Amino acid sequence: MKKFLDEFKEFALKGNVMDMAIGVIIGAAFGNIITALTENVINPLIGCIGNPEVTGFVIPLIKGQEINLGALITAIINFLLMALVLFMVIKAMNKAMSIGKKKEEEAAPTTKKCPYCQSEIDIKATKCPHCTSEV
Ligand SMILES: [Zn+2]
Numbered sequence: 657m658k659k660f661l662d663e664f665k666e667f668a669l670k671g672n673v674m675d676m677a678i679g680v681i682i683g684a685a686f687g688n689i690i691t692a693l694t695e696n697v698i699n700p701l702i703g704c705i706g707n708p709e710v711t712g713f714v715i716p717l718i719k720g721q722e723i724n725l726g727a728l729i730t731a732i733i734n735f736l737l738m739a740l741v742l743f744m745v746i747k748a749m750n751k752a753m754s755i756g757k758k759k760e761e762e763a764a765p766t767t768k769k770c771p772y773c774q775s776e777i778d779i780k781a782t783k784c785p786h787c788t789s790e791v
Pocket residue numbers: 770771772773774775784785786787788789
């Protein structure tokens with residue numbers, strides 16, 4: 657039993673599991689925001705243009721059954737908004753990461769240019785290996 661607990665502790669405290677848990681929690685909270693946005697902002701706006709209420713867009717069938725197209729449209733709008741926002745977040749993150757990489761490269765150059773012959777020489781060199789000038 658102790659071995660089982662140790663294994664579980666190791667699994668639960670691994671960085672990627674914690675990251676995943678945080679991701680799931682943030683994702684769920686984010687989903688709530690998107691749902692609230694669709695229900696309170698997007699749907700009324702669509703209602704102004706066309707159907708009076710998107711969620712009330714129902715096709716009645718026999719035996720009291722009905723097709724709730726409004727709910728489907730709302731779900732699709734939710735999905736598209738979520739995908740759009742996630743796409744923008746990932747794009748921004750990629751950009752931020754590439755900026756970090758560029759700065760790293762600029763911060764640690766390994767070569768410099770000889771002012772006399774324009775050759776690439778080692779950053780620590782005091783004499784150019786190409787034209788033997790002092791640099
Ligand atoms: Zn040189």
